[in-house]
Amino acid sequence: MKILIIGAAGMIGRKLAERISADGGLGETAVDEMVLVDVIAPQVPAGRISNVSTQAIDISAPGAAKPLVAGRPDVIFHLAAIVSGEAEADFEKGYSINLDGTRDLFEAIRAEHAASGYTPRVVFASSIAVFGAPFPAQIPDDFALTPLTSYGTQKAIGELLLADYTRRGFFDGIGLRLPTICIRPGKPNKAASGFFSNILREPIAGEEAVLPVSEDVRHYFASPRAAIGFFLHAGTMDLSVIGPRRNISLPGLSATVGDEIAALGRIVGEKAVKLIRREPDPTIIRIVGGWATDIEGRRARDLGFVAETSFDEIIKAHLEDEMGGRAKV
Amino acid sequence: MKILIIGAAGMIGRKLAERISADGGLGETAVDEMVLVDVIAPQVPAGRISNVSTQAIDISAPGAAKPLVAGRPDVIFHLAAIVSGEAEADFEKGYSINLDGTRDLFEAIRAEHAASGYTPRVVFASSIAVFGAPFPAQIPDDFALTPLTSYGTQKAIGELLLADYTRRGFFDGIGLRLPTICIRPGKPNKAASGFFSNILREPIAGEEAVLPVSEDVRHYFASPRAAIGFFLHAGTMDLSVIGPRRNISLPGLSATVGDEIAALGRIVGEKAVKLIRREPDPTIIRIVGGWATDIEGRRARDLGFVAETSFDEIIKAHLEDEMGGRAKV
Numbered sequence: 001m002k003i004l005i006i007g008a009a010g011m012i013g014r015k016l017a018e019r020i021s022a023d024g025g026l027g028e029t030a031v032d033e034m035v036l037v038d039v040i041a042p043q044v045p046a047g048r049i050s051n052v053s054t055q056a057i058d059i060s061a062p063g064a065a066k067p068l069v070a071g072r073p074d075v076i077f078h079l080a081a082i083v084s085g086e087a088e089a090d091f092e093k094g095y096s097i098n099l100d101g102t103r104d105l106f107e108a109i110r111a112e113h114a115a116s117g118y119t120p121r122v123v124f125a126s127s128i129a130v131f132g133a134p135f136p137a138q139i140p141d142d143f144a145l146t147p148l149t150s151y152g153t154q155k156a157i158g159e160l161l162l163a164d165y166t167r168r169g170f171f172d173g174i175g176l177r178l179p180t181i182c183i184r185p186g187k188p189n190k191a192a193s194g195f196f197s198n199i200l201r202e203p204i205a206g207e208e209a210v211l212p213v214s215e216d217v218r219h220y221f222a223s224p225r226a227a228i229g230f231f232l233h234a235g236t237m238d239l240s241v242i243g244p245r246r247n248i249s250l251p252g253l254s255a256t257v258g259d260e261i262a263a264l265g266r267i268v269g270e271k272a273v274k275l276i277r278r279e280p281d282p283t284i285i286r287i288v289g290g291w292a293t294d295i296e297g298r299r300a301r302d303l304g305f306v307a308e309t310s311f312d313e314i315i316k317a318h319l320e321d322e323m324g325g326r327a328k329v
Numbered sequence: 330m331k332i333l334i335i336g337a338a339g340m341i342g343r344k345l346a347e348r349i350s351a352d353g354g355l356g357e358t359a360v361d362e363m364v365l366v367d368v369i370a371p372q373v374p375a376g377r378i379s380n381v382s383t384q385a386i387d388i389s390a391p392g393a394a395k396p397l398v399a400g401r402p403d404v405i406f407h408l409a410a411i412v413s414g415e416a417e418a419d420f421e422k423g424y425s426i427n428l429d430g431t432r433d434l435f436e437a438i439r440a441e442h443a444a445s446g447y448t449p450r451v452v453f454a455s456s457i458a459v460f461g462a463p464f465p466a467q468i469p470d471d472f473a474l475t476p477l478t479s480y481g482t483q484k485a486i487g488e489l490l491l492a493d494y495t496r497r498g499f500f501d502g503i504g505l506r507l508p509t510i511c512i513r514p515g516k517p518n519k520a521a522s523g524f525f526s527n528i529l530r531e532p533i534a535g536e537e538a539v540l541p542v543s544e545d546v547r548h549y550f551a552s553p554r555a556a557i558g559f560f561l562h563a564g565t566m567d568l569s570v571i572g573p574r575r576n577i578s579l580p581g582l583s584a585t586v587g588d589e590i591a592a593l594g595r596i597v598g599e600k601a602v603k604l605i606r607r608e609p610d611p612t613i614i615r616i617v618g619g620w621a622t623d624i625e626g627r628r629a630r631d632l633g634f635v636a637e638t639s640f641d642e643i644i645k646a647h648l649e650d651e652m653g654g655r656a657k658v
Contacts, residue, residue: 132573135471142464144470144574153490156489157486157489160486161482163482245475
């Protein structure tokens with residue numbers, strides 16, 4: 001089997017490549033070739049796949065998608081995107097990469113399908129940003145797409161294209177509406193959602209973190225480990241049972257900031273909790289106030305997608321996957 | 330005020346141009362210039378607007394939108410589209426006209442907005458084809474967009490773009506999800522939905538009509554007169570009260586084929602009803618079985634959109650608007 005990961009230098013793409021490489025396969029199927037693509041050349045992960053190549057490609061450049069598809073990968077993971085803040089700040093860049101880049105990829109597959117009958121599996125990273133307030137406390141699986149950002153709009157359009165190209169038989173697609181990933185590894189960043197990870201990751205590493213909202217703020221989460229599980233499942237599951245609605249709101253954990261902090265205290269200790277400094281930020285309070293607090297995710301659970309059910313689990317996964325098993329506080 | 334109608338040679342576009350021309354204005358505002366555009370040159374309607382020009386333009390041609398927007402119309406009605414059957418038969422043509430043509434128009438407005446602050450009102454013709462089965466007996470206003478045709482996909486993408494461009498302030502947009510228009514004037518056509526109109530229009534004109542489905546088939550309708558009312562209201566109403574959800578499921582009449590026939594008997598007589606010949610068509614039965622039977626339309630009603638509440642009204646409107654007041658049977 002041959003696999004293509006577009007967006008393989010991002011956090012999820014990198015972890016997905018590492019995992020497939022370590023497993024030497026996708027589910028029960030051995031992988032003999034993996035192509036990793038991003039706007040900067042991704043790293044080649046250690047592991048059991050001998051033929052791993054990397055390419056630095058801007059998928060929004062004219063003709064960029066064609067050579068990727070010419071290699072006829074069996075499974076294409078498409079995670080490349082300009083993130084929410086940047087797509088909002090740079091309208092043209094967001095549409096160019098998130099919409100045109102996705103459509104160019106789908107069109108390249110359609111051309112190869114017409115030429116040779118090629119019909120790969122396409123796993124598309126979407127986002128709960130396709131939903132915009134107001135919405136019910138728990139967003140149902142059949143809720144309207146009403147994005148309030150250009151990023152969410154571009155992801156929603158990608159979903160619609162994916163469903164139509166799948167219905168037409170050009171490829172076999174599935175779109176995954178990812179919850180907010182927490183605990184993101186790495187350094188604090190300026191994303192409005194960054195604090196959800198910062199207030200756990202930094203104290204676990206013995207560093208101070210800033211909490212800009214109140215403890216009763218509720219949001220919807222899955223760990224990086226769960227996210228990799230979502231992509232592996234989407235890459236191997238029987239897609240024929242899904243029907244025409246190919247875009248799935250994934251399961252996640254609906255929890256408050258208070259739940260995060262309580263779990264930090266239980267798993268790591270009060271010393272870690274004391275490293276959280278409260279500094280209310282009206283801008284972040286306003287932005288986060290428009291975000292989903294819970295999502296039904298019943299279809300996804302019925303289809304076998306699994307996420308954490310407590311922040312204790314999420315913190316333990318972070319300790320195991322990023323910290324060699326223990327906190328530094 | 331200056332008005333641009335794109336798709337002005339189609340049934341709705343033509344009637345809209347005729348009505349605005351007859352009124353000499355849009356709502357309370359006098360119209361001093363109207364530009365009518367379609368892939369074939371629209372007719373200049375009689376009326377009270379002296380400066381009416383027509384142009385034959387393929388809006389999917391590169392650069393086609395720019396000169397239309399350069400004239401800085403205050404209100405743009407965008408009705409141009411490849412219909413459902415053709416968009417399904419010709420994938421590339423459907424995407425080119427229904428998606429790229431719409432996006433090019435929006436982009437041309439954005440460019441003029443950036444250059445001069447131009448911020449027109451844009452009224453976009455969408456369709457209940459953005460919904461695909463399975464759905465509840467009555468589709469709520471916040472139901473997911475799950476189109477099962479390429480046409481519906483293209484309209485749903487147009488809606489998302491319209492909402493995002495409006496949110497960004499490039500124009501002030503509203504998208505109208507039109508019910509199936511009935512009674513369509515003109516000759517019987519091969520659209521799968523054609524029979525809904527044929528079984529009334531043809532008998533009213535003294536001609537036979539074929540009914541390919543059973544009388545209990547339920548669907549969602551508005552008359553051409555109601556449709557023109559929708560566009561006029563969308564062109565004049567206060568858009569600031571709508572909020573960010575700019576695409577509106579319009580009110581309509583949920584009725585069965587049996588309701589149509591009963592109204593035909595009441596308004597025109599049993600002689601007309603006898604002109605309906607039953608010829609079940611399994612293909613049409615299957616297609617129509619996946620269509621919406623009713624739509625909530627509560628937001629639209631609250632915003633002042635009005636449709637018929639019985640087929641008696643729809644038939645009377647047809648007699649008045651198309652038949653000089655009386656049937657030929």
